[in-house]
Amino acid sequence: MLDLTKLARQMQGLSEHLTTEAALSRQRIELAQQFLTRAYESQKELIERQEKWRDRINFANATPVEPLETCVDIPVPPKVHTVIATDGSQIAPNHHEIAYCYLLNIGRVVLHYGQNRHPLLDSLPEVFYRPEDLYMSRQWGIRTEEWMGYRRTASEAVVLAELACGVKVNDSPARVPTLAMVDGSLIYWFLEQLPMDARDRILPPILAAWEQMREAQIPLMGYLSAARNVEGMNFLRLLACPHSVPDCKSYCPNQLEKVPCKKFESLRDTSLWAMQLKPGQRGPLWRSNTPILELYGEQIIYFCYVHVGTEIARIEIPAWVAENSQMLDESLGLMLAQVQKGCGYPVAIAEAHNQAVVRGGDKTRFFALLERQMIKAGIRNVGTSFKEARKRGSIA
Template sequence: MLDLTKLARQMQGLSQHLTLEAAASRQRLELAQQHLKNAYESQQDLIDRQEKWRDRILFANATPIEPLETCIDIPVPPKIHTVIATDGSQIAPNHHEIAYCYLLNIGRVVLHYAQNRHPLLDSLPEVFYRPEDLYMSRQWGIRTEEWMSFRRTASEATVLAELACAAKGEAPALAMVDGSLIYWFLEQLPIDARDRILPPILEAWQQMRDAQIPLMGYLSASRSIETMNFLRLLACPHPVPDCKTYCPNQLEKVACKIFEQLRDTSVWATRLKPGQRSTLWRSNSPILELYGDQTIYFCYVHVGTEIARIEVPAWVAENVTMLDQALGLMLAQVQKGYGYPVAIAEAHNQAVVKGGDRARFFALLEQQMIKAGLKNVGTSYKEARKRGSIA
């Protein structure tokens, strides 16, 4: 139980800290804006330096594909279109429950506009209980709970491709997911483990590519600093951006980290008007080397309520017509959802496993275990006591 009386004593110190941080953030923003303007004239030189020294640069950065001053109005989408989205949730394995297993629930949404067709709003649950499902990841030092979330990501992509290909018709379509298409977590995985997650995702993307249905990742409140890190090349005081020689410890205060803690969205919020997108960028994350010809591009869009980061595979970014149409459909989704894409929100609502759903799941499991002749079926004493206080 939270003691609000004791907590209130700490609030004054917190508010003072936030006030000082807000002032420092304004100074960083002004500095970043100035560097961005200076980079307009030297953009190609910065890109050349970035490419030449890419193996020596120790911070994540992106490459602009268009002029840095780009601010493009997103075109109005066609009235007749289809939007597909998936999202996932889970019941994590727990040794204190009646059985050690986990459940993945993938929410599915297909919305048809101006087509006189019924929408699809449902979910696909799947229970994992076999030893190979529960313990395989431990050979790579990965906890079952982590492995469960990795498999959920792959399942979301696979189901999305199935829905998109099934919904393909004459009307334009857009497939959307919540979050990034750059799966940073895969960088730390052993090769054998990674090969069980990434190939199904890329195969699903290829299916959508073959069907000519654009794929898009929507990031709300993005914390990315990839475009700010590109400006660090301009702020570098050394002859060349050779981090390994001049600044090997990036955790220390280095000369070019003048925008530290400043997010990309803060700068683009000062540049974009509602309904506009920023420069198109290519991410240089090391994991993208495994994506083949489906590397990830991104831009920032003023959707009216915030600056959203939009990610697409290369085959969408390189098709101007497809990209413009996809961005228009995305913006319409945000407007229909009062600030957030309605298809993604509904997919989340379909996927989420509430407390009552969890209780009914284990009640159903208990019935089946008793029916199978198992005895002493029940939760641990610890779990039983946590669910009710006797004090």
């Protein structure tokens, strides 16, 4: 039980710290705006330096593919359109439960607007209990709980492609604008730390699903709320570098220490673009340069920041969407309409989460169903461990 009386004594120090950080943040934003204005004039030279010295730069940075001063009004979406989304949840394996297994639940949502068609709102559960599912990842030093999360990411992409292609087949002869959305980034940073064999079981199904959507000409979009990315701010670090060339490996090998180009430390991209964009506008397109994208083949990820009215959202799209200006504008219009319908967050993604989430009662019913099946199969002494049973009750 949380002792609020003791906790309250620490709140004063926390509030003072946040006040100080807010003042420092305002100073960093003002400095960043000055560097951004300077970068307007030298954008081409900065990109040339970035490309020439990319192997010697030690921090993640992105490349702007449009002028940095770009502020584009997002067009109004058509009344007739379709939005698709998936999201996942899980029940983690637990040695104290009646059986060691895990469950993935993928929420599916298809919303048709202006078409007089019923929406799809359901979920696809899948139980994993075979030894190869439970213990295979340990050969790579990956815990089963972590591996479960990676499998869930792949399943979300596969189910999304199946929904998108199914909608395309069932569409009327007239083209219906359609958008496929996922919650979070399309850049799977966790892949960097995985061994090649483990990576090959996660990434190829995702890329194959994206390719299906590309062939069906259904745009894919990752929506990041409260994004913490700094790739755009790090581009400005090239301008702040005091050395003749941005050779980090020679001049500043340890990026954890104080380095002269870190003038906007802890300042996120969203903080700067909040000062540049008006509601309903997007900033310039950027191409991400993170090393993991070398494994994506032609599916390079681009992103932009959009003022959706309630916040600055980071929007990620694959190259085939970014390079089609009509598809990009249409997709952003559908996304903005989703945010407005969802009172600040895309309604399709929120509903996909609601369909996927496994609540306490669902978990109890899942293990009750499993227990009945085990008893029916003739397995005796079915039950939770004494530790788990004791934790579920209290003498207090």
